[in-house]
Amino acid sequence: MRLLAYHAFEDELPEIHKWSETNGIEVVVSPNLLTAATVDEAKGFDGISIQQTERISDPVVYQKLHEFGIRQISTRTAGFDVIDLVQAAKNHLIITNVPAYSPYAIAELAVAQTLQLTRHLPQFNKRFANQDFRWNGLISREIRSLTIGIIGTGRIGATAAELFRGLGARVIGFDVYPNPQLGNILEYQETIEDVLKEADVVSLHTPLMAATRHMIDKDNLKLMKKDAYLINVARGALVNTDDLIAALENGQIAGAALDAFESEWFNNQDLSGKPFNEPQITKLMAMDNVLLTPHIGFYTKTAVKNMVDVCLDSVVEILQTGTSVNRVDHH
Ligand code: NAD
Numbered sequence: 001m002r003l004l005a006y007h008a009f010e011d012e013l014p015e016i017h018k019w020s021e022t023n024g025i026e027v028v029v030s031p032n033l034l035t036a037a038t039v040d041e042a043k044g045f046d047g048i049s050i051q052q053t054e055r056i057s058d059p060v061v062y063q064k065l066h067e068f069g070i071r072q073i074s075t076r077t078a079g080f081d082v083i084d085l086v087q088a089a090k091n092h093l094i095i096t097n098v099p100a101y102s103p104y105a106i107a108e109l110a111v112a113q114t115l116q117l118t119r120h121l122p123q124f125n126k127r128f129a130n131q132d133f134r135w136n137g138l139i140s141r142e143i144r145s146l147t148i149g150i151i152g153t154g155r156i157g158a159t160a161a162e163l164f165r166g167l168g169a170r171v172i173g174f175d176v177y178p179n180p181q182l183g184n185i186l187e188y189q190e191t192i193e194d195v196l197k198e199a200d201v202v203s204l205h206t207p208l209m210a211a212t213r214h215m216i217d218k219d220n221l222k223l224m225k226k227d228a229y230l231i232n233v234a235r236g237a238l239v240n241t242d243d244l245i246a247a248l249e250n251g252q253i254a255g256a257a258l259d260a261f262e263s264e265w266f267n268n269q270d271l272s273g274k275p276f277n278e279p280q281i282t283k284l285m286a287m288d289n290v291l292l293t294p295h296i297g298f299y300t301k302t303a304v305k306n307m308v309d310v311c312l313d314s315v316v317e318i319l320q321t322g323t324s325v326n327r328v329d330h331h
Helices: 011-024 060-069 086-092 103-118 120-129 155-166 192-198 218-223 243-248 279-285 302-323
Strands: 004-005 026-029 047-050 072-075 094-096 147-151 172-173 200-203 229-232 255-258 289-291
Touching: 011 026, 011 302, 026 086, 026 147, 047 302, 060 086, 072 302, 086 094, 086 120, 094 302, 103 120, 103 155, 103 229, 103 255, 103 289, 103 302, 147 155, 147 192, 155 172, 172 192, 192 218, 243 255, 243 279, 279 289
Parallel strands: 004 026, 004 047, 047 072, 072 094, 147 172, 147 200, 200 229, 229 255, 255 289
Antiparallel strands: none
16 A cells, blocks of 8 residues: 655654554655646555645546546545535545544634734734833733634634633634533524624634635624624635725724635745735735734644544545545535
8 A cells, every 4th residue: 555645744744754654554745735737646556645725626636536546535634625525526536634633723823812912912022122112002901801702613613612711711602503512611692693793802613615705704894893803713715804904904803813814825935035916915914913824723743643643544444444434525
């Protein structure tokens, strides 16, 4: 059995190597994304693993994988919105994700960004760097006095709720499928609008799909409090970025932290000093009440190890049994 891991980044290499040694299975790594231009690399392999935020939209990719005798695409991520499930099904490709490599990794980032925003740390860092040691205008609210609104109370949302509760906040939430076990951590609201109206911090934790695309838009942003913050460590397209920029410019909300963007081709690249033609992101970069990170939610040692191990285990499971517990395509 020979496997190919597309787009393996530096920190994954030792984990892939360890998995390969433990399981006695060869895993070749490629630095490339899976695209129509790179799909031929998969020829001759028994299974493939991917890790990317660029959508695989060209049907040729799925057709060629099928032609090469490949039966699956296994992503080392939780989100699998980069895969066209219709094309995958047409070409008999089983899709797996890593459902819970470490919800704490992403939830902790949501908490960290919330505290940065509520304590005005970006503004104080900037003042201090300019030898401006004043406090004025930046008095903070304590997390215990705030209501945190969690949209999507699945694995990551529930973990974020638990962490915020641990800090003493009141936590409210909305989910299309409320989880009764979370009753002692958060108060479910009837609608997303109820959460947006009441929360001092709104943190998004839903998957990206047709029903959640641009779930935060100008109408929803209008409902938020003027001193509230929006945290998006889930998927960029959950938010209409133009509407968010307008809301920040008009002072409709107090600030935002984003770990995910509508386009993320630049992740994990050093483009300093180079032209960067992303007008939305450039606008956000200029705002000192906005925190931007290049999709680092998953980027912890625990999470990276689990992503590699669970994904490669799923590939083997499919090759040996024809399916996997981590299967996400409809079957
Ligand atoms: P999950 O499936 O455990 O939970 C998602 C929850 O969202 C579910 O409870 C579901 O019922 C709910 N939901 C679905 N549609 C909804 C809607 N319209 N309104 C309200 N709730 C809705 O997923 P998870 O593991 O918690 O991950 C959540 C998302 O976080 C992933 O899909 C992924 O996009 C993102 N993520 C980001 C990073 C990162 O590095 N920044 C890493 C992992 C995951």
